[in-house]
Amino acid sequence: MSSSNGNLLDVRNLRTYFDTEDGEVKAVDGISFQLKRGETLGIVGESGSGKSVTNLSIIRLIPEPPGRIVGGKVLLDGVDILSLQESEVRKIRGRRIAMIFQDPMTSLNPFMKISRQMMEVTQLHLGHTRSQAYEHAIKMLETVGIPEARARVDNYPHEFSGGMRQRVMIAMALSCEPELLIADEPTTALDVTIQAQILELIKKLKQVTGTSMILITHDLGVVAGMTDHLIVMYAGKVFEQASTSELFARPGNPYTQGLMRSVPDPLKEQGELYQIPGLPPDVAHLPPGCPFAPRCQRAEEICTREFPPFVELTCEHFSLCHFAQEVYEESRTEA
């Protein structure tokens, strides 16, 4: 226990590469973070920045080949998941670490009744008998706010709406009371009002059960209200890492600043919405310098030449930029 320092999850220098015809893609390249019990960590970034790969690596669900976890450690309560046997990892999946996926329309098996899919988890991990598992499934459906759970538990997924299916997914994920819940863009496929309900539900259940959570999203509005800490990812690297309030108040990285400026502000009448110029880089062929340099407004000659340092701004605020200190000072004066 002493090695875990009260951290439930401790990811150290995680690197996951994919072998493609285009060469080696460093989808995740040296990610480190800690997560304390009961806390929520947000991971934001554009598509292809390595958010999902990070989390699939944590429970070793990277398709191999072409993917492989090249290095690093994922310590769950001090035990390195990456060094465990496959059968040991299977006992962790769904029991201690559960996942909610992006698209509730495809993440439930269309040929299995809801009851059977939910019972499978608890029968597997909690040793429930059929009837115990069945009752537990109904109880979980009630917990996530499915009306008439007893009548609907034997329905097929296509008989549920998108929001209801995501509720089912949440019920399934929480049915073994996991210590860590990984939500991979849980609301991206839902429309806005349903998003709000689902987020509210996740937040409420998290408070009740006290599980830790990793929330992956590209919606800054979502992380603002939900998370304690934030990681901003770009091209497989952590660009900025801080507590949520600190990061929103004083971003110390030009990329984070760009992301925040891209959020429409209903209080200000804006002309054209700001967008970061250019496209995310091809991770297979990264330039030697800062991967964000070609799109960065304040890039200088050094940025294309040298890889930026990971600067510690305050004790819990890090930024990957040659000019991290300056950017940080600027946003302090703005705030």
Add this chain to the structure above:
Amino acid sequence: MNNDRPTIPGDHDQPEPGLTPDPALSYREGDIIHTAPEFALADADVLAAERSDVIASTSLWRDAWRRLLKNRLAVFGMIAVVFITVACLLGPLVIKQLTGMTPDLIPSGVGHIRSTPPLRAPDGSFSWLHPMGTDNQGRDLLARVLQGGQISLMVGIIATLVSLLIGVSYGATAGYLGGRIDNLMMRAVDVLYSLPYIIIVIVLLSVFKSQTARGQVILLFIALGSVSWLTMARIVRGQVLSLKNQEFVLAARATGVSTPRIIFRHIVPNTLGPVIVYATLTIPTVMLTEAFLSFLGFGVQAPLASWGSLATDGIQNIGIFPWQLVFPGVTMALTLFSLNFLGDGLRDALDPQGSRQ
């Protein structure tokens, strides 16, 4: 709503009477818009709305069934298949009750036996005794055709079941595991494919030649089943390849389900549509092969009969006693047509996005 005046998001300082400003806009600090209290209300509303529609369960199968019933040829095929199957199963018993004829009964007493035409008594007058006539030895042809149908259908169905069992598990395993194992397994299939399967079956049947007629039939099941699974394996593998990257498989893996369980509980049921269609189309193919083998003399041995062996017997006297070939042949053709219609109909019903409309 008041539509004359353009609504500017910023000017909620003086709200128009008709334009109630969205209270969410005033929440900016701390909590996000999503968690504003009015959404809790919306939540309750939606739940109330969903509560009312606990609809009768319409499963995928019921939809497919409805589509199948709209297809006239398929319905005809289905009725014909059911009719022929029932007739083959119960027919010989009924005939025995009615006329005392069994498939093997060679009437005694008649000095030299010759085949009687359909609906004729041996003396040439009209009679219901032999609706399809008799064979060379005076056995009732209807009873023999029905009994032959039992064997033919059984060969078709059992060989198809064998091919289902092997083909589905082989294809699903190869497809799911992927990579080198998949490559190895499917190349083995390719090799088997390239061998002329009729010759394999003939070799199998002659090497393991059984002494009893029943043993020969069982050998036929095994021989036909063991070569007809190849296409099934390919079909299932193709399905699995597209299914295994779907999110529900990842979700199942993320809950700690073991690999065999994922293959057989989560993925295989999803391939059932194409599998059923192909199995339905395999039955006539296997029956045809069986007829062909029996025709060559490798198939069902006397005293058992199949449609193929009956046709073989019939063809020897085709000039004089054409009914000996016509009745088994027509019955078999009808069955094969019906099964093919049914298979086509099932394909259209189970895959509504298919090209044929």
